[in-house]
Amino acid sequence: MADITLKGNAIQTIGNLPKIGESAPDFKLTTVELGHKSLTDFSGKNIILNIFPSVDTGTCATSVREFNKKASALENTVVLCISKDLPFAQARFCGAEGIENVEMLSDFATGNFGKAYQLEIKNGPLAHLLSRAVIIVDTNGKVIYTEQVPEIVDEPNYEKALKAL
Numbered sequence: 001m002a003d004i005t006l007k008g009n010a011i012q013t014i015g016n017l018p019k020i021g022e023s024a025p026d027f028k029l030t031t032v033e034l035g036h037k038s039l040t041d042f043s044g045k046n047i048i049l050n051i052f053p054s055v056d057t058g059t060c061a062t063s064v065r066e067f068n069k070k071a072s073a074l075e076n077t078v079v080l081c082i083s084k085d086l087p088f089a090q091a092r093f094c095g096a097e098g099i100e101n102v103e104m105l106s107d108f109a110t111g112n113f114g115k116a117y118q119l120e121i122k123n124g125p126l127a128h129l130l131s132r133a134v135i136i137v138d139t140n141g142k143v144i145y146t147e148q149v150p151e152i153v154d155e156p157n158y159e160k161a162l163k164a165l
Contacts, residue, residue, distance in 0.1 A: 004131055006124055006152045013131050015118025017146040024137040025116035029082060029105035032091035037080075037105055039141065046077040046165055047137040050102070050156070051119060053129040055085050055093045059153055063132070064093070064102060066158055071101035076139070077165060084108045084129055119148070126152065134161045 002013040018024060026039045050067050064081050071079040079102040090104035107113040114120035119131045134156045136145035145164035149156050
């Protein structure tokens with residue numbers, strides 16, 4: 001399990017992120033239109049998984065805005081912003097913020113994504129939500145970059161993640 005903090009207080013995830021070079025676990029997540037997407041829907045593209053607890057918090061919203069800005073310049077790359085927020089909340093946020101370059105996906109229905117990627121928070125006030133992490137999957141479905149953000153209120157290292165592409 002990964003030891004992380006929330007405002008300096010220790011919490012844990014249920015495990016550790018996938019290892020570099022491993023095949024990324026498949027998933028089935030809910031879109032803002034209430035459809036479903038899986039990893040295979042994005043095959044042949046580089047995939048940035050921007051994962052966070054809730055778009056209704058400042059840092060999470062900032063990460064979506066930042067990746068939205070950077071995504072438009074990336075070739076053959078899709079940015080998937082993943083949380084357990086309801087698709088209605090994700091759609092409302094994107095509409096209000098003019099977010100158009102990333103795809104919002106929700107793990108609310110089953111929680112299987114958080115379990116497969118081992119980033120579900122195990123304890124503390126955010127228990128059962130997803131930890132803040134960035135995972136990059138290459139065009140062959142292999143994990144090429146991971147970042148488990150050690151302090152949940154901190155932003156991920158955008159530049160380091162993008163250099164992995």
